[in-house]
Amino acid sequence: MRIVAVCGVGIGSSIILKKNAERALVELGLTATVDAISMAEVRRDSREANIILTTVDLAQLLDGIGPEIITIDHVIDKHEIKEKLAKALL
Amino acid sequence: MIAFGEGSLAVAVSAADREAAIRASGDLLVASGRVTADYIDQMIAAVEEFGPYIVIAPGIALAHARPSEAVLETGLSLAVLSEPIEFGSHNDPVRLVFGLAALDHEGHLEVLAALAERLTDQQFVNSLLNACTNDQLSALLASERAE
Numbered sequence: 001m002r003i004v005a006v007c008g009v010g011i012g013s014s015i016i017l018k019k020n021a022e023r024a025l026v027e028l029g030l031t032a033t034v035d036a037i038s039m040a041e042v043r044r045d046s047r048e049a050n051i052i053l054t055t056v057d058l059a060q061l062l063d064g065i066g067p068e069i070i071t072i073d074h075v076i077d078k079h080e081i082k083e084k085l086a087k088a089l090l
Numbered sequence: 091m092i093a094f095g096e097g098s099l100a101v102a103v104s105a106a107d108r109e110a111a112i113r114a115s116g117d118l119l120v121a122s123g124r125v126t127a128d129y130i131d132q133m134i135a136a137v138e139e140f141g142p143y144i145v146i147a148p149g150i151a152l153a154h155a156r157p158s159e160a161v162l163e164t165g166l167s168l169a170v171l172s173e174p175i176e177f178g179s180h181n182d183p184v185r186l187v188f189g190l191a192a193l194d195h196e197g198h199l200e201v202l203a204a205l206a207e208r209l210t211d212q213q214f215v216n217s218l219l220n221a222c223t224n225d226q227l228s229a230l231l232a233s234e235r236a237e
Contacts, residue, residue, distance in 0.1 A: 009155060010195055011195055012202075016202060016206040074181070075147065076207075077210065078207075
């Protein structure tokens with residue numbers, strides 16, 4: 001499974017999302033690759049992703065892109081990410 | 091790498107609006123030698139292009155642009171605003187504006203993740219908000235690195 005964490009330019013929120021998602025996946029006993037990428041990259045390269053993790057504001061711009069989108073309200077909130085990944089994957 | 095360079099922190103910053111708040115964090119990246127002034131315009135262009143997603147948690151923004159020639163060195167800055175500013179986010183209003191400059195997509199990963207982890211601690215956030223001097227801010231953020 002491939003999860004992509006998306007933010008505008010791929011160096012800020014997406015990096016934090018990636019780290020928190022990786023930790024949550026370990027805690028949930030799941031195996032997946034998590035890549036932090038930018039909005040430009042996700043538009044080019046979303047087909048191979050199973051899940052897109054991103055923020056509410058950016059999710060609106062990705063409407064209809066294909067993979068399931070999980071929106072995160074608080075990027076730094078590990079519990080929110082874990083809860084939402086569990087709901088989507090378990 | 092020392093994430094917050096000399097001159098990268100400021101308390102009691104007054105900003106009239108979102109652009110001024112981002113500019114303040116960018117000025118601190120310039121002052122600490124991490125970016126050239128062009129980067130500040132790129133930070134503002136990024137938020138205009140993609141919206142207020144840079145507000146990563148209630149009251150906390152992480153202003154940044156993509157790695158470019160304007161980035162001299164990877165680093166962070168922090169402007170603590172004296173008055174909260176609306177960014178147009180569900181996490182408004184914002185008083186902590188971090189600036190981030192990165193040379194590439196991965197080099198700053200650990201530093202940023204550690205900072206994000208620390209920002210989930212409301213007590214830590216409150217102590218940043220209540221810091222009276224730049225030195226106090228520096229001490230708070232330095233204790234983060236020690237952990």
